[in-house]
Amino acid sequence: MAHRRGESRVWSVVQPPTPEDEDRKRPHRERQNLLKERGRHVNRIKGLCSQQGILDYEPMRADRHQRLAELETRDGRQLQPLLLAEIRRELARLEFLLAQIAELETARETAIKAESSEDTGPVQTQRVQSLRHLVAIGPETSTVLANEVFYRRFTSRRHLAAYVGLTPSPHMSGGLSREQGISKAGNPRARTALVEAAWLWLRYQPKSALSKWFAQRVGEQRGRIRRIMVVALARKLLVALWRYVETGLVPTGATLRT
Numbered sequence: 001m002a003h004r005r006g007e008s009r010v011w012s013v014v015q016p017p018t019p020e021d022e023d024r025k026r027p028h029r030e031r032q033n034l035l036k037e038r039g040r041h042v043n044r045i046k047g048l049c050s051q052q053g054i055l056d057y058e059p060m061r062a063d064r065h066q067r068l069a070e071l072e073t074r075d076g077r078q079l080q081p082l083l084l085a086e087i088r089r090e091l092a093r094l095e096f097l098l099a100q101i102a103e104l105e106t107a108r109e110t111a112i113k114a115e116s117s118e119d120t121g122p123v124q125t126q127r128v129q130s131l132r133h134l135v136a137i138g139p140e141t142s143t144v145l146a147n148e149v150f151y152r153r154f155t156s157r158r159h160l161a162a163y164v165g166l167t168p169s170p171h172m173s174g175g176l177s178r179e180q181g182i183s184k185a186g187n188p189r190a191r192t193a194l195v196e197a198a199w200l201w202l203r204y205q206p207k208s209a210l211s212k213w214f215a216q217r218v219g220e221q222r223g224r225i226r227r228i229m230v231v232a233l234a235r236k237l238l239v240a241l242w243r244y245v246e247t248g249l250v251p252t253g254a255t256l257r258t
Contacts, residue, residue: 127142
């Protein structure tokens with residue numbers, strides 16, 4: 001009865017994604033899990049080497065096997081055979097993960113190319129391509145934002161920011177009022193991608209209005225205040241990208257790829 005009277009806030013309508021939309025999220029989510037697993041193997045190999053006083057071995061380099069055969073401990077000894085065998089098994093698992101990550105990335109680009117050639121391709125593919133026209137927005141960021149955020153319909157920028165978890169969460173009790181930071185109640189993958197995109201935006205879009213806004217408020221300050229303000233920049237960037245994919249409005253001062 002209250003809703004029929006026009007009180008729209010008496011309930012919130014849940015809009016679950018379609019099975020097709022949910023399935024499109026699988027590749028980049030799998031890639032993120034593989035990256036975490038890759039980091040564990042890299043750290044494990046570096047830990048085994050650091051126990052022998054070896055601090056300059058990089059498992060991600062292409063010549064990792066050649067350098068492994070040349071390694072010596074801090075006191076000039078060769079690595080023990082069982083330790084060397086363990087590191088090689090870790091490298092084999094690492095290379096298997098690298099191959100799977102490369103396979104996912106190749107499949108992603110092939111699918112986008114195939115769908116973009118169709119006249120009625122998915123809206124996510126169209127928005128992925130639109131986002132990639134902006135300098136500082138790469139393949140992974142555009143894929144995450146298009147499939148995690150911009151496939152939905154939002155009524156306002158507040159609704160959009162709340163979905164990602166970039167809204168403030170003030171605490172007020174009696175005469176006490178203080179800020180508790182952002183709510184972090186939204187999509188964590190999209191929020192992480194946006195904060196990373198904000199740092200990249202400052203580097204590759206220094207003449208844009210958003211970068212100038214950030215520079216005016218932060219200046220040369222470092223540390224905590226800079227990290228707080230980059231989250232505020234991420235929210236502004238989110239709104240600007242939403243307007244860009246919905247209406248084609250390029251963020252003020254932003255550079256497009258030719």
